[in-house]
Amino acid sequence: MQFLTYELAQEIVERTMKILNSNINVMNNEGVIIGSGDSERIDQLHAGALLVLERGESVEIDHSSVVSMEGSRPGINLPILFNNQVVGVVGITGEPEQIRSYAQLVKMAAELVLEQSFLLERVQWKQRAQSEIVNQLISEEGLDEEVIKERAGLLGINLELPRIAIVMKGSDASIQRLIASIQYEIGREDLIGVTFNNDIIILKAAVVIDTNKDINTFLKRVSKVSSNTILIGSGRLAEHIKQLKSSFDQAKRAILVGSKLRPNRSFYRYEDYQLEIILAKLVEDEDKTIFSYYHQLLDQGRKGELIHTLEAYIREGGELNKTAECLFIHRNTLRYRLDKITELTGKDPRNAKDLMELYMAKLLHDIS
CATH class of the missing domain: 3.30.70.270 (Reverse transcriptase/Diguanylate cyclase domain)
Structure with a gap:
């Protein structure tokens, strides 16, 4: 399985290069450079990485040995482990004596990025799988x-x-x-x-x-x-x-x-x-004109007072005293307004059936 991709390798490079001021290379399990601070080295074979993959341990390259190692420069190359398996190599360019103290830190950073990527991929896979199940459960199609x-x-x-x-x-x-x-x-x-x-x-x-x-x-x-x-x-x-x-x-x-x-x-x-x-739902397929009388109330009275009165009357369950108190008006004023609603719509709010029809008309208007 290919754990390291070009994108992930470059992410490792960018993160680890913030740790120290040295070039970082990341090689795959075939020793090919797939991430580097030097873009010209991408896709080159790294002889030092091949040694790491063969031995399963770190390899240091100094000026005396770099001549015989194709595609290599002085530095330290360390195995990238995932689930106790060598999946790639991270290389730090520089004199081994000067960068040795940072080597393990860079290796840990590379392995942490790889682990985070793997965990994120698992989370994303689980989210996709859940989403597919949810969409099946709420769909119109036959459910197995x-x-x-x-x-x-x-x-x-x-x-x-x-x-x-x-x-x-x-x-x-x-x-x-x-x-x-x-x-x-x-x-x-x-x-x-x-x-x-x-x-x-x-x-x-x-x-x-x-x-x-x-x-x-x-x-x-x-x-x-x-x-x-x-x-x-x-x-x-x-x-x-x-x-x-x-x-x-x-x-x-x-x-x-x-x-x-x-x-x-x-x-x-x-x-x-x-x-x-x-x-x-009941009135969805009905002829909407049967409730056209409701529009007679919309432009009547000061500031839509008949609509507000009807809403308060419905909200208070037809209790005259509570409705009058809610609207801060006298009971006689409330009776006058209810009579006006009856005159304009032909529906008396004090009649249970008429009140239901008025409420349906109001509901249809509000959600339209």
Whole structure:
């Protein structure tokens, strides 16, 4: 397996050259220079590196021996180890006596860069694998449960656990920053993925007794991390993996409806907007003109007072005293406004059925 690439070798060179003022060369497991502070030496064969690869130990080259060693200059060449295997060579140009004290430090730096690169690649592989699983679980296509459970099992994820779908929407730039930030908030059994349109999806495992409290706490933490630049929605608990698609759809609708009704918030739970979401779905395919009477209220009264009155009346559950207090008006003024709403729309807010229709009309207007 080729552990060292040209890009990684050059990264080792650039990092280690900051340690001391000497040229650094990195050779692959065939003794070819693939990274160097001297670009003209790239792709040259390094005889000193071949000796290191053969012996498995450091080799010092001074002025007297450099003549017989092709592609070499005075310096020290040390093996780069990974998992106790020699995978390459790092060479320091200079008189051995002058650079010997730095040699082990450069070797350690090279091996650290290699290890970090390997770990990063593993993390990125795991993220890609999780993302593929998440997208399969929320897709419309047929789901092969056994296959996807097996794939998740390889990542140490148990798909038998109940989960809640959480959707995060934002700009491409903020999404990339958020992915890095929320890694510390993700549990061991949680799955995280990114959709084709750059939405982040978390399938959060419900492993606590009070799931609602746990999810609320999680949403608040994530919202804080994202500095309120991301819209977050959560669906209902999915007891089975086939229900995750529904939970995902609910989370998206929670954002769609919630962000229109409460734009000052940053996260929206499906349970908090369930009625509004259901009503919105009911009227989606209906003739929108049936609610045209609502527009009669938009331009009526001082500063839209009839709309504000209707909103307060709905919010206070039709309680006249509470509504009047909320609006800082007399009960008689409130009655006058309710009568005016009835006159303009043909719907009396004091009638339960009419109030429901007015609320549906208002909802359709707000989310359109």
